[in-house]
Amino acid sequence: MDRRHFLTLAGSAVAATALGGTALSALAAPAGKAGPGRPHGVPAAVAGVLAAAPGQPLDAAAFHAARRFQPTRFGRIAYLEQGSGPAALFLHGFPLNSFQWRGALPLLAPYRRCVAPDFLGLGYTEVAPGQGMAPQDQVAMLAELLDRLQIDSVDLIANDSGGAAAQLFMVRYPQRVRSLLLTNCDSEPECPPAALAPVIELAKAGTFADQWFQPWLADKALARSAQGIGGMCYADPAHPSDEALECYLGPLVSSPQRKAQMHAYAVALERNSLQGISAALKASPVPVRVLWGEADDIFTAASARYFEQAFGNGRGLRRLPGSKLFWPEEKPALLAAEARALWKLA
Incomplete structure (x- = not known):
């Protein structure tokens, strides 16, 4: 498949088992009742220990059990929370969700209250009827x-x-915002990247999920091949794992409504949401560090060069040879070390 057919990405829940290790932040609802702090049917005594061992990534069972839902005017926002103290907000890529941060959260929870939401139209967030999926809508949702x-x-x-x-x-x-750690992503000159154009056209036709996500879920080796999300977006041929594919793509094909919401997310990326932002980035005092996978086939080296000069309080750009778009999932320790270094400066 041509690289421009990239983002043809698309959970079934794994039975939760109590794992020893670091507990997540206290869950709000009483035992046996659901609430913003706990999924339905997960007692507090169980949910409190459904976390990875200290420093170890969450597995799918812990991820599903620990998921919380916060009611907002945008819908019920699915998110993970771990740790305490000053907050850190983790924003995932397309078509991923908060499971992307399963390795980083346990590493950073000793230093921050880590919150990782699922965007509108992706993951396990339940979108309110008539709600838009554009980047501006996502930003307003995050603020609420x-x-x-x-x-x-x-x-x-x-x-x-x-x-x-x-x-x-x-x-x-x-x-x-106290600080910003950016990895491979849109820049004002490359928003969206050219590689996304075929995805947007398939999403407009309402066929993207069926043409790409469904086959990848049915044949996970295909998903990890050069013709799948693995070869396009990951350097390690073992990524994404079977359970990651289920977590990422499963909810997006679970119903016609979810397919339509995901397609709306993709179509909303067609407009350059960063148009005219450069002056504000240059004027911002927020310290910004950029980590860039140099083998990325989606965002080009031009964006890396742009980010080297884009920020008024830029703290440098680190290039990662051989890493692709979704490298933060493969190298959570590197991400965590860079985050801790940046936070000392913020």
Whole structure:
């Protein structure tokens, strides 16, 4: 498949088993009842220990059991939360969800209250009827989510289309951002990347999920091949794992409604949401560090060069030879080390 057919990405829940290790943040609802802090049917005594061992990635069972839902005017926003103290907000790529951060959250939870939401139209978020999926809608949703969680300011960490949302959030709510750690993502000159054009056309036709996600779910070796999301977006041929594919793509093909919402997310990326943002980025005092996978076939080296000069308080760009678009999933320790270094400067 041509690289321009890239983002043809598309959960079934795994039975939860209690794992020893670091507990997630206290869950709000009483035992046996559901609430914003706990999925339906997960007792507090169980949910409190459904986390990875210290420093170890969450597996799918822990991920599904620990998921929370926060009601907002945009819908019920699915998110993970781990740790305490000043907050860090993790923004995933397309078509991923908060499972992307399963390795980074346990590493950073000792230092931050880590919150990883699922965007509108992706993951397990339940979108309100008639709600838009454009980047501006995502940014407004994030602001309300933080309000509901009583979080005033955050350290942002973002990848792919989540990086566009992060830049918009920093400009729209400058007082709410302490620092920004960007990985491969949209820049004003490359928003969206040319590789996304075929995806947008398939999404407009309403066929993207059926043509690409369904075959990848049915044949996970195909999904990890050069013709799948694995070969296009990951350097390690073992990625994404079977359970990651189920977590990412499963919910997006679970119903005609979910397919339509995901297609709306993709179509909304057609417009350059970062048009005219460069002056505001240059004027921002927020410290920004950029980590760039040099083998990325989606975003070009031109975006890396742009980001080297884009920020008024830029803290440098680190190039990662051989890494592709979704490298944060493969190298959570590197991401966590860079985040901790940046936070000391913020």
